[in-house]
Amino acid sequence: MNQTPPLPDYDLYSTDAVLKESLRREGGEAHEAALREAGTALGTAEQREHARLANRNPPILHTHDVRGERIDRIEFHPSWHVLMRGIVARGYHCSPWMTPSNRAVPGAHVARAAGYFLQAQVESGTLCPTTMTYGGIAALKRDARLGAEWLPHLLTLEYDSSELPIEEKRGALLGMGMTERQGGSDVRTNITRAVRSSDGSYRISGQKWFFSAPQCDAHLVLAQTPAGLSCFFMPRILPDGTRNGIRLQRLKDKLGNRSNASSEVEFVEAWGLLLGEEGRGIPTILEMGTYTRLDCVIGTAGLMRAALVRALHHAQHRRAFGAPLRSQPLMRSVLADLALESEAATALALRLARAFDAESPQELAFRRVLTSAAKFWVCKRGCELACEAMEVLGGNGYTEELPLARIVREMPVNSIWEGSGNIMCLDVLRALARTPASREVLLAELEPARGREPHYDRSFERFARALREEHTSEAHARALCVALTVLVQAKLLLEGAAAGAPAAGAPASAAPASAAPASAAPAPTAPGAAAAAEGFCRTRLDRDSGWGPVFGASTAAIDEEAILDRTWPLQP
Numbered sequence: 001m002n003q004t005p006p007l008p009d010y011d012l013y014s015t016d017a018v019l020k021e022s023l024r025r026e027g028g029e030a031h032e033a034a035l036r037e038a039g040t041a042l043g044t045a046e047q048r049e050h051a052r053l054a055n056r057n058p059p060i061l062h063t064h065d066v067r068g069e070r071i072d073r074i075e076f077h078p079s080w081h082v083l084m085r086g087i088v089a090r091g092y093h094c095s096p097w098m099t100p101s102n103r104a105v106p107g108a109h110v111a112r113a114a115g116y117f118l119q120a121q122v123e124s125g126t127l128c129p130t131t132m133t134y135g136g137i138a139a140l141k142r143d144a145r146l147g148a149e150w151l152p153h154l155l156t157l158e159y160d161s162s163e164l165p166i167e168e169k170r171g172a173l174l175g176m177g178m179t180e181r182q183g184g185s186d187v188r189t190n191i192t193r194a195v196r197s198s199d200g201s202y203r204i205s206g207q208k209w210f211f212s213a214p215q216c217d218a219h220l221v222l223a224q225t226p227a228g229l230s231c232f233f234m235p236r237i238l239p240d241g242t243r244n245g246i247r248l249q250r251l252k253d254k255l256g257n258r259s260n261a262s263s264e265v266e267f268v269e270a271w272g273l274l275l276g277e278e279g280r281g282i283p284t285i286l287e288m289g290t291y292t293r294l295d296c297v298i299g300t301a302g303l304m305r306a307a308l309v310r311a312l313h314h315a316q317h318r319r320a321f322g323a324p325l326r327s328q329p330l331m332r333s334v335l336a337d338l339a340l341e342s343e344a345a346t347a348l349a350l351r352l353a354r355a356f357d358a359e360s361p362q363e364l365a366f367r368r369v370l371t372s373a374a375k376f377w378v379c380k381r382g383c384e385l386a387c388e389a390m391e392v393l394g395g396n397g398y399t400e401e402l403p404l405a406r407i408v409r410e411m412p413v414n415s416i417w418e419g420s421g422n423i424m425c426l427d428v429l430r431a432l433a434r435t436p437a438s439r440e441v442l443l444a445e446l447e448p449a450r451g452r453e454p455h456y457d458r459s460f461e462r463f464a465r466a467l468r469e470e471h472t473s474e475a476h477a478r479a480l481c482v483a484l485t486v487l488v489q490a491k492l493l494l495e496g497a498a499a500g501a502p503a504a505g506a507p508a509s510a511a512p513a514s515a516a517p518a519s520a521a522p523a524p525t526a527p528g529a530a531a532a533a534e535g536f537c538r539t540r541l542d543r544d545s546g547w548g549p550v551f552g553a554s555t556a557a558i559d560e561e562a563i564l565d566r567t568w569p570l571q572p
């Protein structure tokens with residue numbers, strides 16, 4: 001009946017040429033064996049079924065037990081726990097810091113990003129506690145006392161969902177609470193208060209309007225003190241085994257991310273410890289937020305890949321008007337455009353992750369600006385891409401029997417949480433204003449790809465002029481972020497295409513990668529990399545190509561076959 005066969009089990013890593021090339025380019029090649037293993041384990045029908053079940057059976061809040069005592073407990077479907085156990089076993093919540101010194105080694109964040117990207121192709125709700133733990137550890141590492149007590153339980157590969165004091169747990173997870181009812185983006189309006197006790201701990205009273213993964217063992221929360229907004233570490237279970245004063249009011253009924261519990265919460269003199277300095281709560285918690293924003297980019301890129309693979313699989317098998325969809329010119333044009341967007345998002349996510357591996361001032365400045373710009377742009381593109389990929393599957397794509405509907409619902413949340421789109425763009429302006437040197441860092445990042453493609457060169461010049469202008473108005477912040485992100489993506493694709501080949505007029509040794517680790521030998525160029533780089537520049541950077549928000553609407557001549565072959569090998 002011309003119906004597409006089920007997606008077979010496949011290795012999510014080995015079938016993804018772009019991911020492999022990006023991993024090698026950004027210095028994560030030592031981790032390939034583990035990623036192949038993860039790719040094989042995650043690309044099964046069984047995993048897909050767990051994802052479906054966890055979302056079709058969302059968590060249930062139990063506020064009281066049978067005797068009327070408060071328990072504030074979340075009941076999850078068993079598939080949630082299966083997925084979480086896998087994530088924790090692969091270390092996606094903490095792996096970069098699982099070293100003797102708890103310091104990341106080169107390539108560690110890149111490898112973890114590649115794993116997180118694979119995991120995102122399976123299920124997204126479980127990524128919420130995963131990313132909050134990843135970011136929370138970064139913030140916690142700055143506090144010697146809390147670090148000594150908690151890191152041994154966080155830096156483990158054991159998933160332990162029991163409700164025990166931390167010293168009795170084999171593994172732990174973290175969450176965060178910033179958003180209050182009266183203001184989320186503007187956390188300065190927070191009214192939750194913390195009062196210092198004689199022993200140096202604090203009692204916290206107030207509310208949080210969004211408090212995801214409340215089952216986590218501890219949360220970083222913001223509360224007001226006389227010195228201003230401060231960050232507190234608030235465990236769920238107290239050292240004596242009793243519950244902290246954290247009352248879960250209700251769970252949000254959400255568009256997507258349904259497997260994950262997002263609660264409204266009230267703090268009733270909840271016990272907490274100060275993290276960082278009093279009055280410096282925003283920078284302290286933003287240490288965590290930088291990592292979770294990175295994960296919004298990686299998670300969206302993973303979802304894009306999942307949607308794209310489904311679209312390509314379908315287009316290969318489904319016939320209409322006498323031929324497979326994939327061979328029909330207009331559909332091929334749409335698919336190739338989707339593939340370019342997915343490739344650019346993947347390459348960008350891993351490049352950004354490398355900036356978290358390095359501690360040079362240049363990389364710190366680069367990640368300070370690009371994390372927000374990339375979160376803004378990639379998450380916006382994810383929403384568009386998911387809808388278009390769903391349409392490739394026709395009516396079947398809109399049903400709950402395939403994951404496209406879930407992916408469409410999933411996409412917008414990465415754009416909203418951890419700082420919504422406008423907030424990200426304003427943050428880019430703030431970073432550029434506070435660190436003027438970051439302008440030169442950005443240009444130095446983009447410079448090596450000049451001379452490879454004429455549209456790139458012209459876009460570079462335009463962007464350099466815009467960047468050097470002293471002041472970009474708030475009203476035009478989105479335009480600046482789009483220009484920056486697309487240019488970095490183009491640069492990465494050109495760099496990938498040029499790996500091993502000299503730039504026009506340049507000696508081979510002058511080749512790419514501003515700050516690529518010395519160990520990262522140029523990856524052998526996969527067929528299609530040049531077509532993808534050229535296609536991306538011709539569509540996204542040529543102002544006359546007609547490229548816009550709708551996929552497949554550019555008039556630029558691109559090598560669609562080479563791009564599609566590279567993206568998803570034809571299957572029998």
Ligand SMILES: Cc1cc2nc3c(=O)[nH]c(=O)nc-3n(C[C@H](O)[C@H](O)[C@H](O)COP(=O)(O)OP(=O)(O)OC[C@H]3O[C@@H](n4cnc5c(N)ncnc54)[C@H](O)[C@@H]3O)c2cc1C
Nearest residue numbers: 176177178179183184185210211212417418419420422423
């Ligand atoms: C599923 C889900 C789970 C969540 N989990 C958590 C969690 O665990 N912990 C937590 O702390 N928060 C969580 N959040 C909250 C989330 O981070 C906030 O919703 C988000 O930061 C936006 O805040 P807000 O909802 O108060 O919107 P507002 O701050 O009111 O913003 C509304 C809109 O106005 C825009 N805007 C704001 N200021 C400006 C400006 N100056 N110029 C231009 N535009 C502006 C914003 O970009 C946004 O589009 C979660 C949200 C969702 C949807």
